[in-house]
Amino acid sequence: MKLQRMNRRALTLGALAVSGALALTACGSDDTGSDSSGGTSSAAAAAGSIKCDDASGQLLADGSSAQKNAIDAWVKNFTQACNGVQVNYKGSGSGAGVTAFTQGQVAFAGSDSALKSEEIEASAKICSSGQGIDLPMVGGPIAVAFNVSGVDDLTLDAATIAKIFNGKITNWNDAAIKKLNPDAELPDLKIQPYHRSDESGTTDNFTKYLIATAKSDWPYEGGKAWQAKGGQSAAGSSGVAQGVKQTDGAIGYMELSYAKDGLGTVAIDTGAASPVKASSDGATKAIADAKVVGTGSDLALEINYGTTAEGAYPITLVTYEIVCDKGNKSDTLPATKAFLRYIASEEGQAILSGIDYAPIPDAIITKVRSTIEGLS
Missing domain, CATH: 3.40.190.10 (Periplasmic binding protein-like II)
Structure with a gap:
């Protein structure tokens, strides 16, 4: 009798699973509620x-x-x-x-x-x-993503970020990083900065932020090609994300949607009341402060990378x-x-x-x- 009850229960659960799958198919699901398909309830x-x-x-x-x-x-x-x-x-x-x-x-x-x-x-x-x-x-916030064992939260400002990617700060327990993160257990570990190997608008916007906010620590002209010496390079946002994910002590810049699966994201000290983490809402607030500088039907924008508006995330790009x-x-x-x-x-x-x-x-x-x- 016990075996019969178990078999009947299995058949019932199986029927429910099949009916649920059919219901999803009837709604046109095809995994359209997932992040990869756009976060909508139904394509x-x-x-x-x-x-x-x-x-x-x-x-x-x-x-x-x-x-x-x-x-x-x-x-x-x-x-x-x-x-x-x-x-x-x-x-x-x-x-x-x-x-x-x-x-x-x-x-x-x-x-x-x-x-x-x-x-x-x-x-x-x-x-x-x-x-x-x-x-x-x-619109997209450019996340500064990191992979440092034992560190879940990290705050940096523009000058410190510039020095890290310019090879002037080389260890995670550096005094400048400690000052911004007094409660963090920062390890004695070499920093491994990752940048794009290909010409990239993400690089262009990331370095525009550094030029606008930390010029003395970032003495480069900027542009789509990476200009600083040293560091690790990888192709595409996905390549940088993969490199950071695989390397303890790594840090890199990438569009926020790539900063997943175990990567932490830096909160930026902009001078506002609280440091700002990369988010869709923070990026939209930053873009709202942009100016249209294109002429005629061209709608090129000028981003205010030095914004100190509350909740506005400054390292933001527009594609x-x-x-x-x-x-x-x-x-x-x-x-x-x-x-x-x-x-x-x-x-x-x-x-x-x-x-x-x-x-x-x-x-x-x-x-x-x-x-x-x-x-x-």
Whole structure:
């Protein structure tokens, strides 16, 4: 009798599991409630508001690895709704993306830095009667992630961060770090700073922060290529995250969505009442303090890296989708506009905070939506 009761219980549990799985399938789940798919309750619900229009074919894009997780979530929802479109975003880095765009190899590019004048000039060769423009689409705090045995919480200021990445502070029990972390058990351990090996908008924004707030300790011009000597290097945000994760004593900079699985993130002493940790909300507060410095339909922003606003996280980047304002290829224009329209929409932007990105503030994203409609 006991064995029979056990068998009946197993059958009942099995039936419940099967019915639960069928219910999830009926709701269009396909793991769409997870972080990797955008943090929404259902991709089917998100896809319901996507307008495909006459979009079709293959859409090639490349660029910022910092926004890759956001793009992947968007692509999943978009292609579910618009099954006639295939979006292929490589995420090779901002430098590679801009190069691919100015050479006419992709329909749009992602870059964590706005186009430079020479890049705009180069884009005119492939944007017939137009030029490349910057559309701010993804906000992201650049986390300073660390892996130090026995240390769970860490506060640093701009000067200390600059000295660490410039090789002037080399040990975790250095007096400058102790002063900022009086209660931490800092080990006598060598610091292993990681930086990007490829040209990167994340590097550009990280070093812009150091230049703006700790110039005397960071005597470099900045840019997409890392300029300081020493340290370890890795390709892409994922490569830096992996290097830090595997190395006791390591520290590196990366977009927040990569700072997971055992990595701690530094709280930044900005001079505000409390140190600020990287967060989507903190990044959005910082972006709201930015100025539009682009002209015409270009919406390039100037970030205030020295902000001391309460809760604003200063090491924040904005990833731009770079596209021709005029002269887009006729075979990819419908798909390009449909995809950009979706990711700039309320539904598209709502995904971001659930996967450690920051939505673009309303005043800015409204201008982006209007610009997308005018692409030709």
